[in-house]
Every structure is written in C-alpha cells, then in structure tokens.
Amino acid sequence: MVSEIKLFVDAYSQYQASGLDKKKIKQTDILSLIKGLPPLFRVEEIGQSFEGRTLFGIRAGHGGVRVLAWSQMHGDESTATRSLFDAFRFLAADEAALSPYRDAILSKLSLLFVPMVNPDGAERWQRENAQGIDVNRDARRGATPEGRLLQTLCRTFAPHFALNLHDQNSYYSAGVSRHPATFSFQAAPPDNADTVTPTRAQAMKLIVHINRQLQQILPQHVGRWNNDYEPRAFGEWFQAQQVATMLIESGGYPCDEERLAVRRFHFGIIIETLYAIAAETYANRSVEDYYELPLNRENGMFDRIERHTEIRIGERAFISDVGFRGGEKVTGDLDDYGALC
Numbered sequence: 001m002v003s004e005i006k007l008f009v010d011a012y013s014q015y016q017a018s019g020l021d022k023k024k025i026k027q028t029d030i031l032s033l034i035k036g037l038p039p040l041f042r043v044e045e046i047g048q049s050f051e052g053r054t055l056f057g058i059r060a061g062h063g064g065v066r067v068l069a070w071s072q073m074h075g076d077e078s079t080a081t082r083s084l085f086d087a088f089r090f091l092a093a094d095e096a097a098l099s100p101y102r103d104a105i106l107s108k109l110s111l112l113f114v115p116m117v118n119p120d121g122a123e124r125w126q127r128e129n130a131q132g133i134d135v136n137r138d139a140r141r142g143a144t145p146e147g148r149l150l151q152t153l154c155r156t157f158a159p160h161f162a163l164n165l166h167d168q169n170s171y172y173s174a175g176v177s178r179h180p181a182t183f184s185f186q187a188a189p190p191d192n193a194d195t196v197t198p199t200r201a202q203a204m205k206l207i208v209h210i211n212r213q214l215q216q217i218l219p220q221h222v223g224r225w226n227n228d229y230e231p232r233a234f235g236e237w238f239q240a241q242q243v244a245t246m247l248i249e250s251g252g253y254p255c256d257e258e259r260l261a262v263r264r265f266h267f268g269i270i271i272e273t274l275y276a277i278a279a280e281t282y283a284n285r286s287v288e289d290y291y292e293l294p295l296n297r298e299n300g301m302f303d304r305i306e307r308h309t310e311i312r313i314g315e316r317a318f319i320s321d322v323g324f325r326g327g328e329k330v331t332g333d334l335d336d337y338g339a340l341c
C-alpha cells in the first residue's frame with residue numbers, strides 16, 4: 001500500500017507557510033498568518049492568556065465528525081504550530097491532484113484548531129505559562145486560563161477526536177536503536193487501570209495507521225510513550241471524557257536543528273490523520289499492533305559519536321566509542337546509540 005503521508009510530504013514545498021523557518025516562534029510570528037487566512041477559515045477569539053494575549057480558534061469544514069487540535073501548550077514546543085499553518089495552506093489550495101483528500105477532510109469533518117495555546121510561554125520560550133504552571137499538569141484544576149480554555153472547548157465543541165501536539169527533546173531514540181524518535185505517539189490511558197475504552201481504541205488504531213505509513217518513509221524513527229497514567233495531563237483528561245485523543249510528539253532528526261525536516265513530515269502526518277478520520281481508513285487496524293511501536297528510550301542519542309577511536313591515558317592506549325551530548329561526554333560501548341549529526 002502506498003504511503004499517503006509520502007504523497008503529502010512530497011508535495012510539501014507548495015504549502016510551506018512563510019516566516020516560520022526558525023524554531024523560536026512567538027505569537028507575533030503567527031498574527032499576520034492568522035489575519036491572512038482565506039475565507040475557508042473562520043477565525044474567532046476564544047480566550048485570553050494569563051497576560052491577556054488573544055487565544056485564537058480557527059475553524060474549517062462542515063462535517064459531522066468534530067476534531068479539535070491544539071499546539072504549543074508548552075511555550076517552547078513550536079513544530080506543530082508551524083506545520084498547522086502549512087496544513088491550512090493545503091486545505092485552502094485549489095491544486096487538483098490531492099483534492100480528493102482535501103474534499104474528504106472538509107466535507108466529513110468540523111475542525112477546530114488552537115495553534116499556540118500558551119503564547120505567554122512562547123514569548124519567554126519556556127514550557128510553563130506566565131504563572132509558572134505547566135498547563136499540561138493543569139487539566140483537573142483549571143488554574144490557568146489556557147487550561148480552562150481546553151476544558152471549555154471539550155464541553156462546548158464536544159470533539160470526537162483530539163490531537164494533542166507537542167515536541168520532545170532530540171535525544172530520545174526509537175527503542176534500542178541508533179535512530180532518533182522523530183515522532184512519538186501515545187493514546188493516553190483514561191485511568192490508572194490502563195483501560196482501553198472504545199474511544200481510546202480509535203486513537204490506538206489511528207496511531208497504528210499513521211505508524212505503518214511512516215515506516216515507509218521514516219523507518220525505525222517512530223516511538224511511543226509508555227502507558228503511565230498522569231491524571232493532571234490533558235491527554236489523559238480528554239481520553240477520560242470519551243474523546244479519542246492522540247498525542248503526537250515531534251522529536252529529533254539528523255542534522256535538523258530548526259526542525260524543518262520534522263515540520264515537513266509533521267505536515268504529512270496532520271493531513272493523513274485528518275483524512276484517515278474522515279474516510280475511516282484507520283478503522284480496520286488492530287489495537288494490538290499499537291504495541292509494535294517501540295518505547296521511547298531516554299538519552300538514546302548523542303549530538304556526535306566518535307566510534308572505535310583510540311584513547312590515550314598517559315602511556316596507555318585503548319579503543320572505545322566516545323559520545324558527546326550537550327556538555328556531557330560518555331566513553332564506552334555505544335553500539336546501540338545514535339548520533340544526531
């Protein structure tokens with residue numbers, strides 16, 4: 001089967017939104033893009049951040065299946081914000097070759113995007129909001145206006161699907177391998193018993209569907225988060241409200257400091273996820289295959305590795321690998337570890 005994600009990724013250059021080529025994206029970088037969105041999109045002010053920045057909701061489509069997608073809940077995680085604006089250009093294009101996908105998405109789905117949930121954090125390039133609270137640990141209390149907005153949208157928009165879009169650090173590897181986890185997925189558990197509810201099963205099947213296609217263009221670069229239950233996080237919270245919720249974490253890719261290659265793949269994942277929901281092409285996947293994704297391994301990657309190099313200490317010499325990660329240096333067997341560049 002052909003990877004539809006590959007079709008989208010191959011066509012990416014005509015959809016790339018301008019001005020988002022760097023990782024550090026603040027709200028001022030997207031305001032003109034929001035203003036310039038074509039009439040296909042309905043832009044609403046749906047809330048305010050703690051410091052009074054407008055939180056924008058961007059709607060498109062008029063189908064019966066509602067999909068809510070938000071990005072940059074952590075202020076320093078911008079990859080998905082950038083690829084959402086690429087996806088908007090795809091949805092508004094009149095190019096013919098991929099129009100069956102575009103038409104299915106817009107006719108079957110009602111979409112609500114909230115790019116940059118945490119603009120105050122983005123302004124400081126920090127994870128937390130202006131109160132110093134991690135919004136993704138605020139799902140129960142709603143102490144942050146940004147978290148309260150997501151709670152409200154769950155009630156008022158009543159999504160069937162939610163896409164929870166984040167970045168993870170580049171040093172995670174996809175299982176025990178030399179490959180970075182360029183993407184990691186999770187269908188978060190709705191409770192401490194790891195229950196597979198019908199809606200969670202939908203999210204798991206979607207992840208299997210996306211992973212099978214990604215393996216064709218990014219073999220062994222996909223991981224998953226474990227099923228540890230974090231009741232304060234929005235993935236768990238939405239899953240518990242019977243919303244099929246999919247976490248997508250953008251991660252490292254070789255020599256891609258600004259995450260431009262990752263953004264391009266992410267664009268393909270977003271379009272394919274929406275299309276798979278619209279056309280229900282994920283529905284025949286099996287929940288059990290969710291576990292074929294290897295677990296993320298923390299610090300499985302280095303910035304650089306010198307392999308089988310001669311090391312001298314005084315008069316004595318030996319052969320070892322040496323890995324460099326940030327300011328850290330590790331000497332020893334790094335056969336199962338990879339280097340980012």
Ligand SMILES: [Zn+2]
Nearest residue numbers: 074077166167
């Ligand atoms: Zn995050």
